[in-house]
Amino acid sequence: MRDDRRVRLGLRILALGYLAVLLVVPVGLVFYRTFEHGLAPVWSSVTTPAAVHAFWLTIEIALIAVPLNTIFGIVTALALVRGRFRGKGAIDAVINLPFALSPVVIGLALLLVYGRGGWVHLPFQVIFSVPGMVLATIFVSLPFVVREVVPVLREVGDEQEQAAATLGASRWQTFWRITLPAIRWGVAFGVVLTTARAVGEFGAVSVVSGRIAGQTDTLTLLVEKRFQNFDLAGAYAASALLALISLATLLAMTVLKPRKDRG
Amino acid sequence: MISAENLTKRWGDFTALDDVSVDIASGSLTALLGPSGSGKSTLLRVIAGLEQPDGGRVVLDGEDVTRVPPQRRGIGFVFQHYAAFKHLTVRENVAFGLRVRRRPKPEVAAKVDELLAVVGLEGFQGRYPGQLSGGQRQRMALARALAIEPRVLLQDEPFGALDAKGRAELRAWLRRLHDEVHVTTVLVTHDQEEAMDVADRIVVVNEGRVEQTGAPRELYERPANGFVMSFLGPTASLEGDLVRPHDLRVSSEPRSGALEAMVRRVVHLGFEVRAELALDDGSSLPVQLTREEAAALELAPGDIVWVGHEGVPIAA
Numbered sequence: 290m291r292d293d294r295r296v297r298l299g300l301r302i303l304a305l306g307y308l309a310v311l312l313v314v315p316v317g318l319v320f321y322r323t324f325e326h327g328l329a330p331v332w333s334s335v336t337t338p339a340a341v342h343a344f345w346l347t348i349e350i351a352l353i354a355v356p357l358n359t360i361f362g363i364v365t366a367l368a369l370v371r372g373r374f375r376g377k378g379a380i381d382a383v384i385n386l387p388f389a390l391s392p393v394v395i396g397l398a399l400l401l402v403y404g405r406g407g408w409v410h411l412p413f414q415v416i417f418s419v420p421g422m423v424l425a426t427i428f429v430s431l432p433f434v435v436r437e438v439v440p441v442l443r444e445v446g447d448e449q450e451q452a453a454a455t456l457g458a459s460r461w462q463t464f465w466r467i468t469l470p471a472i473r474w475g476v477a478f479g480v481v482l483t484t485a486r487a488v489g490e491f492g493a494v495s496v497v498s499g500r501i502a503g504q505t506d507t508l509t510l511l512v513e514k515r516f517q518n519f520d521l522a523g524a525y526a527a528s529a530l531l532a533l534i535s536l537a538t539l540l541a542m543t544v545l546k547p548r549k550d551r552g
Numbered sequence: 553m554i555s556a557e558n559l560t561k562r563w564g565d566f567t568a569l570d571d572v573s574v575d576i577a578s579g580s581l582t583a584l585l586g587p588s589g590s591g592k593s594t595l596l597r598v599i600a601g602l603e604q605p606d607g608g609r610v611v612l613d614g615e616d617v618t619r620v621p622p623q624r625r626g627i628g629f630v631f632q633h634y635a636a637f638k639h640l641t642v643r644e645n646v647a648f649g650l651r652v653r654r655r656p657k658p659e660v661a662a663k664v665d666e667l668l669a670v671v672g673l674e675g676f677q678g679r680y681p682g683q684l685s686g687g688q689r690q691r692m693a694l695a696r697a698l699a700i701e702p703r704v705l706l707q708d709e710p711f712g713a714l715d716a717k718g719r720a721e722l723r724a725w726l727r728r729l730h731d732e733v734h735v736t737t738v739l740v741t742h743d744q745e746e747a748m749d750v751a752d753r754i755v756v757v758n759e760g761r762v763e764q765t766g767a768p769r770e771l772y773e774r775p776a777n778g779f780v781m782s783f784l785g786p787t788a789s790l791e792g793d794l795v796r797p798h799d800l801r802v803s804s805e806p807r808s809g810a811l812e813a814m815v816r817r818v819v820h821l822g823f824e825v826r827a828e829l830a831l832d833d834g835s836s837l838p839v840q841l842t843r844e845e846a847a848a849l850e851l852a853p854g855d856i857v858w859v860g861h862e863g864v865p866i867a868a
Contacts, residue, residue: 448631448633448635449635449636449637449638451602451622451631451635452629452631452635452637452696453637453648453652454602454621454622454623455600455601455602455622455623455625455627455628455629455697456648456652456696456697456699456700457623457624457649457652457653457700458623458648458649458652459623459652466648466652467637470639471638471639
């Protein structure tokens with residue numbers, strides 16, 4: 290019995306230690322270094338016009354990419370799980386492509402398609418401008434909602450949907466009243482992951498943004514730019530802001546989750 | 553009245569329904585009885601519109617509904633595992649069919665109250681399905697299906713997910729409910745005792761075909777073939793004939809038409825005594841006797857007896 294307890298304790302310390310060294314300490318250090326000299330320098334660092342613009346651009350891109358990927362993700366998951374058509378396996382595999390490809394490759398691919406001398410010409414500028422950054426963000430964060438919702442849909446099964454149909458509900462009513470509530474935590478988790486990725490994306494966005502200060506810098510790009518310019522305090526401040534957005538997303542999800550569903 | 557006319561349904565190589573025709577009278581309680589994989593559930597789902605038949609028609613009260621989607625068939629369906637809406641309360645589950653029809657709120661509330669009383673779930677209206685027992689969930693599913701005032705109530709293995717005690721209670725309750733509500737009901741079961749207990753009419757289904765249709769007693773006493781006979785009760789095989797073990801007569805003296813046999817085993821089950829006889833050809837024959845018959849014969853293992861049958865045999 291004593292040995293058993295000792296082993297358990299050892300494993301627990303190992304797991305917590307691993308988490309601490311790899312996750313908690315680095316993130317904690319960022320916050321520590323940020324607020325090392327008090328709030329005032331941090332505040333002035335995150336309220337420069339470039340930082341404010343980067344903050345709102347980050348939010349703007351996330352607000353476009355996340356809803357689009359959510360709708361696309363739910364529709365695609367429904368098609369993959371409930372649909373009967375040829376090429377399902379192929380679609381399933383293609384959806385994972387953004388996970389498999391390096392973000393830099395995705396950025397370069399967008400450059401080739403929409404850039405100067407590329408295949409597609411739109412009446413507005415895509416590359417080195419916000420539309421390109423939105424495209425890159427949508428691309429890299431595309432699979433999250435699909436991957437979270439597909440297993441939940443499988444587990445829920447289609448009996449409740451059939452029951453709704455026999456009770457007279459149209460497909461639309463069944464979706465809103467039965468299917469969506471049944472998969473809501475899959476969707477919510479997918480949205481959180483999509484948001485985290487959209488806010489934190491660096492590689493693909495970096496390639497297509499052109500890094501125009503005050504125009505096409507997101508928060509992640511700003512962090513790197515300040516770091517390169519030896520403005521370490523500024524880089525930490527911007528990093529802390531990024532981390533706060535992520536924490537806010539997680540918090541929103543915890544607060545929204547009704548009590549009876551909590552574990 | 554429900555008419556299934558020449559229904560055919562295949563899943564790849566497997567034929568679930570093979571030219572099935574059944575008429576179900578209005579107001580009746582009919583059981584579709586058969587072993588698993590016999591096609592009885594498929595038949596129920598085709599009637600409900602949850603599956604499309606490859607051939608044949610479904611006619612409800614004279615209207616061909618074969619191409620009508622389930623939403624507009626006016627059918628109440630109780631699923632085998634109830635398909636409860638887990639995120640809705642008992643009350644919201646029962647109200648669902650009325651809410652999607654956008655009925656006025658007071659009407660919905662009154663109807664739901666009435667149904668909760670009928671199924672005895674008044675005190676549980678605020679609970680979620682996860683907080684109910686199997687039997688309560690079954691009754692909730694029934695109330696939900698009845699709320700839309702269906703022309704027909706279809707139930708797929710309604711007692712399948714319950715324990716033995718729950719089954720017996722719910723069976724009696726369902727029978728009483730049918731006598732009160734009088735909605736045409738079809739239920740699927742693989743349990744012959746359940747079908748004989750609860751239904752006015754039984755449709756015996758096997759390998760995608762209807763073997764026989766009739767009142768429970770009619771099927772038991774005059775089975776159309778060996779399958780129906782053996783599915784509805786115990787059978788014994790005597791000289792190539794299928795007979796009921798309780799239709800076998802045992803005597804201690806030789807008589808015409810009786811075969812000589814040796815008693816192998818005797819089991820006393822209260823009122824009934826079961827014995828296993830060995831025939832000359834080595835085959836064994838189960839017989840069922842009353843306690844008095846067994847006592848008069850003084851049956852014991854090793855005895856030589858003569859056995860013959862009464863009743864109507866069926867070619868095995």
